[in-house]
Amino acid sequence: MTVLAPERPRTAPDSALGRACRVRFSPGRAAAWLYIGVILLVTLFPFWWILRTALSDNVAMPTDPGSLLPVHFTWGAFERALGIAGRAQAEAQGGSGAAINTPLFLRNSLIYAAVQTTLVVFCSAMAAYAFARLRWAGRNLVFNILLGALMVPAILTLLPNFIFIRDIHQLNGFGGLILPGAFFSAFNIFFLRQFMLGLSTEVEEAATVDGAGRLRIFFTITLPMTAAPIATLSLLTFINTWNDYLWPLLVTSSDHAKPLTLALGVFKQSSPQAAPDWAGLMAATVIAALPMLALFMVFGRRIVNSIGFTGIK
Numbered sequence: 001m002t003v004l005a006p007e008r009p010r011t012a013p014d015s016a017l018g019r020a021c022r023v024r025f026s027p028g029r030a031a032a033w034l035y036i037g038v039i040l041l042v043t044l045f046p047f048w049w050i051l052r053t054a055l056s057d058n059v060a061m062p063t064d065p066g067s068l069l070p071v072h073f074t075w076g077a078f079e080r081a082l083g084i085a086g087r088a089q090a091e092a093q094g095g096s097g098a099a100i101n102t103p104l105f106l107r108n109s110l111i112y113a114a115v116q117t118t119l120v121v122f123c124s125a126m127a128a129y130a131f132a133r134l135r136w137a138g139r140n141l142v143f144n145i146l147l148g149a150l151m152v153p154a155i156l157t158l159l160p161n162f163i164f165i166r167d168i169h170q171l172n173g174f175g176g177l178i179l180p181g182a183f184f185s186a187f188n189i190f191f192l193r194q195f196m197l198g199l200s201t202e203v204e205e206a207a208t209v210d211g212a213g214r215l216r217i218f219f220t221i222t223l224p225m226t227a228a229p230i231a232t233l234s235l236l237t238f239i240n241t242w243n244d245y246l247w248p249l250l251v252t253s254s255d256h257a258k259p260l261t262l263a264l265g266v267f268k269q270s271s272p273q274a275a276p277d278w279a280g281l282m283a284a285t286v287i288a289a290l291p292m293l294a295l296f297m298v299f300g301r302r303i304v305n306s307i308g309f310t311g312i313k
Contacts, residue, residue: 054078054283061279077279081287102284105260109288112177112248112259113241119182121234125226128192129218133204143193149186155246162250172254177247188233195229196222235299239292260288 048068053061057072064071081102130136131143161180170176199222207217223230245261252258258266264284 050282050285053278054286056279058277058279077277077283078287080277080280081284100263100266100280100284101255102260102263102287104255105258105263106287108257109242109259109261111174112244112257113238115174116178116182116241117234117238119178120185120188120237121230123183124185124188124233125192125223125230126218127189128196129222131189131193132196133201133222134214146186146189150190158247158250161247165251170251172252172257174257176251177257177259180247181241185237188237191233192226192229195226199225231299235295239295242292260284264288 052068052070054077055070055073055075057074057076060072081100083101083103131139131146157180165171165176165179170179203221204217207221212220242259243261244259245265248259248262249265252262255263264281
């Protein structure tokens with residue numbers, strides 16, 4: 001005969017969620033959450049103010065400038081920014097009547113950022129491979145000089161680059177926008193070299209024994225293994241190029257190559273005798289910022305992880 005022992009009462013599992021719920025309140029924890037909340041508020045408030053202004057009526061805004069909500073909610077500013085509204089309608093909504101061809105300038109920004117990103121990342125990857133894998137005289141000296149370029153402010157190179165672009169007759173075109181920064185980036189080379197130094201050389205040595213050349217090894221082995229940091233650099237370079245303002249201001253005044261950042265500045269100054277069309281300007285700013293915000297939201301974690309993996313602190 002089998003004697004069954006009485007069943008012991010079951011206790012709730014000591015799960016991570018249960019432990020989190022039993023965390024006691026402490027002044028330090030409350031202060032930390034308060035600090036994070038304030039930082040988030042200060043960071044996100046300008047974005048909300050831009051959106052609030054873009055959704056407001058430009059005529060009605062001065063009547064309630066401190067309102068946190070759109071003043072007389074309307075999509076008119078976005079219609080003006082996209083070139084949908086006619087001149088009479090734009091002036092009735094408080095716009096200046098000046099036209100901003102947002103689709104054209106978005107196309108220009110896309111061409112400028114995409115071509116420059118492709119060229120500079122590809123050239124930086126090849127240079128990083130030469131510093132990380134090839135053995136040649138003066139390699140360390142050249143790399144130290146390259147690191148010195150990181151300490152040179154970009155503004156010091158504007159005048160020499162402008163003279164170069166003027167002398168080769170590339171002003172007011174995509175060539176003038178792209179060429180100065182298309183083939184060299186000290187940060188990109190350093191970033192990729194740090195990653196490549198951590199890669200195993202066994203696969204490359206096996207490919208060399210099998211008769212593969214350096215170019216074949218670079219394209220078929222090293223580049224695929226470096227896909228994550230290359231994607232990170234591409235995103236960072238694309239965003240920086242998309243937001244560039246000073247260099248396009250110097251080298252182009254033609255609409256067929258003018259990026260959106262420069263067009264927004266021109267749009268702001270289009271009505272010197274009247275108040276600027278702040279609602280239309282903020283609407284165009286939102287349109288310009290949406291692609292970059294989407295990239296950060298989708299790939300933000302990859303950027304942080306790749307930078308940490310390369311050892312950059």
